[in-house]
Amino acid sequence: MFFAMNRFKIAIGHEEAFEAIWKGRDSSLSEMPGFQSFHLLRGDTNAEEGFTLFASHSIWASRDDFIAWTKSENFRQAHKNAAADKGIYLGPPKFEGFSVVEGA
Incomplete structure (x- = not known):
């Protein structure tokens, strides 16, 4: 099992726009072999x-x-408009990938 995570720093005031982008995109993840689940998580706001x-x-x-998935046409289509929304991001996303060592 493999967990793929991207962390995003979103400029304060643009959270709803960022969420709408993710909710409105057609990722076709469910069509990909090996895909199990996806979540978009919202963390704390760092006002400072x-x-x-x-x-x-x-x-x-x-x-x-x-x-x-990252080499597929589905991936390219899901990310084709990413550059258009750069103003809401404070820097690029940070990728982290994890293989399961132990789980229940």
């Missing part, structure tokens, strides 16, 4: 630094399944 933390979190049967 001017952002709200978000994380996208997907679970895959294997790292190879995730890599196949």
Whole structure:
């Protein structure tokens, strides 16, 4: 099992726009072999630094399944408009990938 996460720092005041982008996109994740689940998580707001933390979190049967997703036409289509919304991001997303060591 493989967990893929991206952390996003979203400028304060743009949280709803960021959520709408994710809710409105057609990712076709469910069509991908090995895909198990997806969540968009909203974290705390850091007023001092001017952002709200978000994380996208997907679970895959294997790292190879995730890599196949990132190389697919479905991935390109799901991310084709990402550059248009750069004003809401404070820097690029930070990717973190994890393989399960132990689980229940």
